Amino acid sequence: MANINSRYADVSENYMFRDVVRKADAFAKANPGVEIFKLGVGNTTEPLVPSVVEGLRHGVEKLASRETYTGYGDEQGDARLRKALAEWYASRGVSVGPDEIFISDGAKPDCANIASIFSDESVAAVQDPVYPVYRDSNIIAGRRIVYLDAVEANGFVPALPNERADLLYLCSPNNPTGAAMSREQLKAFVDYALANRSVVIFDAAYAEYIRDGSLPRSIYEIAGARECAIEIQSFSKSAGFTGVRLGWTVVPRTLTAEDANEGTLNRYWNRRQTTMFNGASNIAQEGGLAVLSPEGQRETRAQVDHYMENAALIRAGLANAGFTVFGGEHAPYIWLKCPRGLSSWGFFDELLEKARVVATPGAGFGKNGEGYMRVSAFGHRETIEKAVRSIVENIKP
Numbered sequence: 001m002a003n004i005n006s007r008y009a010d011v012s013e014n015y016m017f018r019d020v021v022r023k024a025d026a027f028a029k030a031n032p033g034v035e036i037f038k039l040g041v042g043n044t045t046e047p048l049v050p051s052v053v054e055g056l057r058h059g060v061e062k063l064a065s066r067e068t069y070t071g072y073g074d075e076q077g078d079a080r081l082r083k084a085l086a087e088w089y090a091s092r093g094v095s096v097g098p099d100e101i102f103i104s105d106g107a108k109p110d111c112a113n114i115a116s117i118f119s120d121e122s123v124a125a126v127q128d129p130v131y132p133v134y135r136d137s138n139i140i141a142g143r144r145i146v147y148l149d150a151v152e153a154n155g156f157v158p159a160l161p162n163e164r165a166d167l168l169y170l171c172s173p174n175n176p177t178g179a180a181m182s183r184e185q186l187k188a189f190v191d192y193a194l195a196n197r198s199v200v201i202f203d204a205a206y207a208e209y210i211r212d213g214s215l216p217r218s219i220y221e222i223a224g225a226r227e228c229a230i231e232i233q234s235f236s237k238s239a240g241f242t243g244v245r246l247g248w249t250v251v252p253r254t255l256t257a258e259d260a261n262e263g264t265l266n267r268y269w270n271r272r273q274t275t276m277f278n279g280a281s282n283i284a285q286e287g288g289l290a291v292l293s294p295e296g297q298r299e300t301r302a303q304v305d306h307y308m309e310n311a312a313l314i315r316a317g318l319a320n321a322g323f324t325v326f327g328g329e330h331a332p333y334i335w336l337k338c339p340r341g342l343s344s345w346g347f348f349d350e351l352l353e354k355a356r357v358v359a360t361p362g363a364g365f366g367k368n369g370e371g372y373m374r375v376s377a378f379g380h381r382e383t384i385e386k387a388v389r390s391i392v393e394n395i396k397p
């Protein structure tokens with residue numbers, strides 16, 4: 001007799017993105033020919049940069065010849081890419097060994113799967129509002145969740161938990177609020193984890209969007225983090241790999257937990273990946289190597305700059321018109337406060353109907369997201385400009 005994992009019923013209520021698409025489609029159908037400006041999803045829009053296209057092409061060409069063809073690679077990833085990433089970290093003053101880096105097909109699966117190397121009894125702390133993957137994967141696994149409020153009063157960076165928390169999920173720069181943690185704020189979580197033998201799971205998918213050199217781009221910039229933190233990273237937002245699929249997770253050999261000495265968690269994640277993952281695409285990994293080349297770094301940095309110029313246009317355009325905006329300074333997301341006390345969905349409808357702009361209702365990210373909208377800076381420049389103009393002309397702040 002097969003029984004279902006009934007916890008899926010506990011997460012199946014979050015239909016936010018489906019509802020966003022459904023409402024936008026219904027509006028488009030009812031208003032044929034009307035241009036709609038989509039700033040809802042956090043999906044990259046600009047083409048891959050030339051050096052990366054060349055890298056991917058090289059990957060394909062290697063597969064086309066008997067001499068250079070490869071099939072399965074190492075589940076942990078191509079040794080050249082792991083070494084290149086270790087050097088990339090080193091160039092930023094961060095010490096991470098190639099054997100501590102596990103290449104993945106993107107950050108999302110690792111965010112969802114990483115807790116499998118910890119006990120089901122672990123309590124998971126997540127920010128509210130939250131990138132839903134951390135929360136839902138732990139609900140499905142049956143773990144207790146503690147919510148850390150990220151609200152206007154604390155600059156959308158939560159205080160330390162005041163109850164037991166074994167796994168602390170942090171995302172900085174943050175999706176959805178766009179807030180970036182300072183060194184001191186991140187250090188407080190590292191110190192908490194060290195004192196409580198907890199583990200921080202640090203999602204740095206937007207690290208390349210940080211404009212202020214004093215803000216940490218890796219948790220390993222904080223003393224002690226190698227003993228208590230896992231970092232999850234991605235080429236998606238920094239190099240447009242949302243569809244190519246490539247990321248990585250760092251599990252330091254020095255990481256410990258209540259019942260794990262040095263090396264154990266690194267070994268467990270290695271075991272998890274070799275058992276349940278068959279390695280990232282060899283073509284994508286050639287693309288990843290190209291991203292890390294000097295030319296790739298230069299070109300992808302320019303692309304991130306482009307998205308950040310979009311963010312600045314949205315921020316300034318809306319702020320000048322009298323809207324209250326947060327984020328968007330070190331992240332491609334602007335956290336827009338709904339005007340006139342409107343709810344997220346109430347403002348969603350008004351933005352769509354009056355300004356023809358689609359944004360994401362903050363309420364879909366947790367209770368503290370109510371009353372906010374996430375506006376994404378991923379979009380073509382002309383779309384961003386038209387969207388801002390349309391909001392300013394058609395919506396009362």
Ligand SMILES: Cc1ncc(COP(=O)(O)O)c(C=O)c1O
Nearest residue numbers: 106107108131175205234236247
């Ligand atoms: C915070 C955060 N982490 C991870 C991801 C997913 O990244 P990937 O495309 O590498 O799976 C996203 C995607 O939007 C994200 O916002």
